[in-house]
Amino acid sequence: MSNNLSAQWEKLLRPGILTLFYREYPLMELYDDACQRIQEFLYKILRFLLRQYPHRAELEQWLYINYPEAQYALNRSSRKRIFSIDQLQTLIHKEFGIHNEMDINYLATTLEHCTKDVLKLAHDYVNRLGKNEIIANDIDLVMNADTIFVEILRSDLNSTTNTSSSNYNIDTTMSYNELIRHFIITETQYKDDLELLIKFFRNPIRKFFHDNLQIIEIVFGCLDDIYELTTRFLSDLEDAKEMRDDITKNISLYEPFQNFIEGNEFECYTKYTQTILATDHIDQLKKMLNNEQIKQYLELKSDQIKETYRYLLPALLHIPIHHFQQYLIYLEKLALFPESESAQLTDVLSVLRQNSYHIKRPKLYMNLSIHAFSMPKLNDNKKNNxxxxxxxxxxxxxxxxxxxxxxxxxxxxxxxxxxxxxxxxxxxxxxxxxxxxxxxxxxxxxxxxxxxxxxxxxxxxxxxxxxxxxxxxxxxxxxxxxxxxxxxxxxxxxxxxxxxxxxxxxxxLYNILINEDAQQVLLTPDPSRYKFCAPNLPTNILIDYQTNDKSSSSSSFIIRGATIEKLIEHLTHHQLLHPRFVKSFLMTYKSYCTPLELLNLLIERYNIPEPASAYLYTEQQLKKFRKEYIQPIKLRVLNVIRQWVDKYFNDLIESNDHVLEQLQTFLQSIPDTGGLYQFKTSILKLIDKQTIDYQDPSKKNQQQDLITDERDQIEDLDVFLILKTKKCLIPLKIHRISSNREKLLRLC
Missing domain, CATH: 2.30.29.30 (Pleckstrin-homology domain (PH domain)/Phosphotyrosine-binding domain (PTB))
Structure with missing residues (x-):
């Protein structure tokens, strides 16, 4: 895309993307970098369609196969599209040449449905993580997990590059950072392939050979050792990424590799290769599948699964061998970059090559990775005209x-x-x-x-x-x-x-992992060290789980009263999300605590300790704790702070306790890594903007009027009244404001 057209394409695509997103997901936030990534992707889709399907009949066939619902949308001629047909036609004319009006309609419909797909996939992904914002990395992940999108991206890559690095689809035009990022993504996909081999193929039939596990070892090799190595290797890569002082610095691959080379842990690949490439391996696999108990087990499965064990499993067992070869190729490419640790990577490469001398390529199947983005190809396959x-x-x-x-x-x-x-x-x-x-x-x-x-x-x-x-x-x-x-x-x-x-x-595999995750108990910190995870008791919270107010749109429970700690816990709960609760709380918190007390409580809530005796738990349990407990709570604490700064900035800047300065200090202490960095940066920018507006008398008065109007014009909103005593907080009834003229706070 030429520079002089970039702004025009953004003017066309950005409003449509934002309109569609906030119409479908009003409670989520789409960051600017994520929106930019979607714009770039839509442009690639457009280029792909115009190159591959220049005629209407071809485009119709592509839409029929990939987006059959688009045909219905096209028949609704009066339907308003989110992308302007006139602007799209003008830009296509400038960039690609003239196309007829019907083609433009089809292209606009296709872009809209692709946008819906990307947004839905991204929403579902971040929702499972307990987040309420979408960043560029989320868009990259979901686009690379969809078959149609991957085909488009692969086609676009093939159209801009003439050569492929090797039989493993490593692009020679990648920069050093792109190659590192591609390596980490590939390693994550490889871990999924290993889990498929272990949890879907091996474990279900292993129970039939509890008296003779040797045949399982002969057929599946030392998959457990390789899986453990891969899991720890990925963990070290994530640590290397998180431990960077500056997010612009390159990630070091030398240390993660060197840690395992020193322990000779890559030797498991040598053992595995010798097992899988043994002359009698296929015979042993057939012997295992001919076992009467295995036959009965497979008879209960669909024909597709039975055929998969017989024909596809032998090739899937070669995935670890191919992946070890990919290590060598990645290291060769990375060692050529001047910004890399060239000498150290070369040393690692020479050690790993000693473990690959015995691999005979003619005996290998092609690399049929189930979770890879690109489709496989034969070793001697070339791009043919x-x-x-x-x-x-x-x-x-x-x-x-x-x-x-x-x-x-x-x-x-x-x-x-x-x-x-x-x-x-x-x-x-x-x-x-x-x-x-x-x-x-x-x-x-x-x-x-x-x-x-x-x-x-x-x-x-x-x-x-x-x-x-x-x-x-x-x-x-x-x-x-x-x-x-x-x-x-x-x-x-x-x-x-x-x-x-x-x-x-x-x-x-996804269903297996979901079931495993559901069976695991989510760890929580020790209540003696973290007061926000104390059990619910009548002395600290009163909850009505059913309401007689049928007109209420609130959740299936109502908090009648609570201690301030319990309110903060539910305000930033790792599972429960209630935007109206946040709004109610921020409007009324000054009746039972000061801004400084609220800020200190939010900071305490953010700083979550590890569970007691963390060394007793498995890595998977701790990972679930960090992913499903720590991460959602931290994101929701920052979300409350963002709404506080956005709606009630006067409470912060006019406080005599220097609350705003303490808030900025807290935000600046958050590491510049991970998804929290984006949230932290946006809040700091919002504080700067609000500070400038506060110094402008007209904008200050305007903001104060908006806050007053918002507090005076609330209908059907839950308001929480709590009175302090020496020992606890006395819970009182919720007052429901049903008239604009009623006072917001009143005692019963």
């Missing part, structure tokens, strides 16, 4: 998964007595299988394409006088194909099941 080599070629994809030969078998009548077969060159892509007819030695003609969307595979079909036969059952038509050998058939079925079952396996 299919259009020039195959007559009538109309497929847009350029990188194939497999290129081999099949017989296409056609049964002419229902009695199966008349069977014909033709030789075809079969080229497999991520969503299409193309069949081509041979014209001469080097000339081919495109004959048919099979859309691999919703399809099943029959590997047991028998056709007289034909061997190595399998059937692809699609919605519209079935295709009977015969491979050249049993090994060739096995590879075809492996790849087809990878394409079909990749998302299924991702969901299966």
């Amino acid at each position: 299919w259009k020039n080599s195959i007559e009538n070629w109309d497929i847009k994809e350029s990188i194939s998964l497999f290129d081999s030969y099949l017989k296409h078998i056609v049964i002419q009548n229902s009695s199966s007595t008349l069977i014909t077969n033709v030789d075809r060159r079969a080229i497999l892509f991520s969503t299409i299988l193309c069949l081509c007819k041979n014209l001469s030695n080097d000339k081919w003609k495109f004959k048919e394409k099979i859309w691999l969307r919703k399809f099943n595979i029959n590997d047991q079909i028998i056709i007289p006088d034909h061997e190595h036969v399998f059937e692809i059952k699609c919605d519209e038509k079935n295709y009977i194909l015969a491979a050249r050998s049993e090994q060739d058939k096995f590879q075809w079925l492996c790849l087809l099941m990878y394409i079909r079952n990749k998302s299924i396996l991702q969901r299966e």
Whole structure:
């Protein structure tokens, strides 16, 4: 995008994105960097569509496959779109050339549905984390987790780069920081693949061999050792990232690698490789699957899962071996950068190479990572100009998964007595299988394409006088194909099941992890060290879990009264979120505490200690504690402070206790790492803005009037009245303001 058009594209895309976001998710916040990231992505989508689908018919087909609901939206001609058709047409004309009016409508609809998808994925992701704001990193994660978006990003990358670093899809144009970030993302995906192998494939059948675990070790190797190593390695990478004094500094990979090399812990990869590449490994796998108990277990599963164990599992077991090779490639690339620790990384590389000498590449399957963003490819696969080599070629994809030969078998009548077969060159892509007819030695003609969307595979079909036969059952038509050998058939079925079952396996692992997480008790700090986690008792809080006020839109419980500590706890609860409660509290807090007392309580709430005897708990339990308890509470404390600064800044700046200075000191003490940095920065900027406005008499009076109007014009709002005594806080009834003229506070 040229610099002189950047502002115009932002003027087109930004208002639509914000309108759609706050219309769908009014209680969340979309940071500027996240909005900018979505704008950049929408521009890539537009470029992708204009390059790949320049004609209306092609664009219609793409929309039908990926966004069928867009067809309904297009039929509603009176529907108002969030992106201006006229502005979009003008910018496309300037940037890409002239396109007809109907194409612009389709493009605008596509952009809108892609925006909805990104926002929904981001909302669901941050909501699970207990956050109420979306930052750029969240957008990056969700876009790279969606199949359609990844295909667009990959296509855009392929269009801007001519070469690929290696068979492992490492882009040579990446900067040092981008390569490090890509390495960490890849390592996270690899951990998910290991969890899939252990928790989905191995653990369910391990119980059938409790008297003979040796066969499990022979088939699955030392996966536990590799998983433990990967988990600790990722933890060290996260620590290296968090321990940087400056977020602009590069992350060091040398120390995390060196820590494990000194203990010779990468030796587990040598042991694993020798197990998986053993000559009798496939025979041992078949022996395990032929066990009667395993057969009964798999019979209870769907056909898709049974076929996955037989055809896809052998390839998935090669993922750790491929990943170890990726370590070498990443280190080679990183050592070339002048800003890297070149000498140290070279030393690490030489040690790791000693563990890889025994790996024989011809014996490896391709790298079929279930959680990788990009699709796999053959080791000798190159970008081919299919259009020039195959007559009538109309497929847009350029990188194939497999290129081999099949017989296409056609049964002419229902009695199966008349069977014909033709030789075809079969080229497999991520969503299409193309069949081509041979014209001469080097000339081919495109004959048919099979859309691999919703399809099943029959590997047991028998056709007289034909061997190595399998059937692809699609919605519209079935295709009977015969491979050249049993090994060739096995590879075809492996790849087809990878394409079909990749998302299924991702969901299966997700469900397993969710169930495991639900079974774990969430740790909490010791109440003697952290007063905000004391149990609810009649002496510190009175809650009505049902209300007779049917017109109320509040939650299913109402706080009738509480100590100030309990109010702060529920105000910033790690699970319960009630925006009206925050609003009510900030309007009334001065009736039972001072601004300084409130600030001190919020700071105490923010500084959460570790659970008592933390060394007794597993790393997974502590990680859940930090993710589901510490992080949500800290974010909600900062959210309360942000609303306090935004709505009631006068309470802070006019306090005789220098509350504003103490608040700024607290905010500046928050480390410049993680998602809290963005929140902290936005609050400090808001304080600077509010300070300038306060010094302007007109704006100061205007702000005071807004606060007064807001306090005087509240309808149906819960107001909490609490009186102090020497021993505790006496809970009183909630007063519900139903008239604009009633006083906000009144004693009963």
